[in-house]
Amino acid sequence: MDKDTLDAIMAALDETSIAECEIVANDRAVRIVRAPHPAQTQHISAAAAPAYDAGESESDTVDVTAAHVGYFYRGAGKGAKPCAKIRDMVREGQQIGSINIMNVFQNVTSPVSGKLLEFLVEDGQPVEYGQSLARLLPEEQDRP
Numbered sequence: 001m002d003k004d005t006l007d008a009i010m011a012a013l014d015e016t017s018i019a020e021c022e023i024v025a026n027d028r029a030v031r032i033v034r035a036p037h038p039a040q041t042q043h044i045s046a047a048a049a050p051a052y053d054a055g056e057s058e059s060d061t062v063d064v065t066a067a068h069v070g071y072f073y074r075g076a077g078k079g080a081k082p083c084a085k086i087r088d089m090v091r092e093g094q095q096i097g098s099i100n101i102m103n104v105f106q107n108v109t110s111p112v113s114g115k116l117l118e119f120l121v122e123d124g125q126p127v128e129y130g131q132s133l134a135r136l137l138p139e140e141q142d143r144p
Helices: 003-014
Strands: 020-025 028-033 062-065 070-073 095-101 104-109 114-119 132-138
Touching: 003 028, 070 104, 095 132
Parallel strands: none
Antiparallel strands: 020 028, 062 132, 070 095, 095 104, 114 132
């Protein structure tokens, strides 16, 4: 499928409420998934409230953001055991989830060492580039 055709399809979809579609032509497939508007993003955590301890605030936290557009999973793939749980201590570079991009899973890793406070998206939810996926409280030595 050439770029002009794909641009025309995406422009046509912009005028609809269609959130996801797959187009198969000439033994090739293109799947288009529109991410939810940021105002629709839900905050999700184990106990419906973030895992903050006394003396901690949201301004002390670091968000893990999506480096790709796709579907977020808390495990290494769809249906896999979660890589990390809320209140777990994670290391910088440790995998905390994955993003499925056209059936290819890309690791989502922690940018800092610290405590995983909450997930900001549901397991299996479509995400867009730069969207916050999880919130961490950096270890004391990592704070400015």
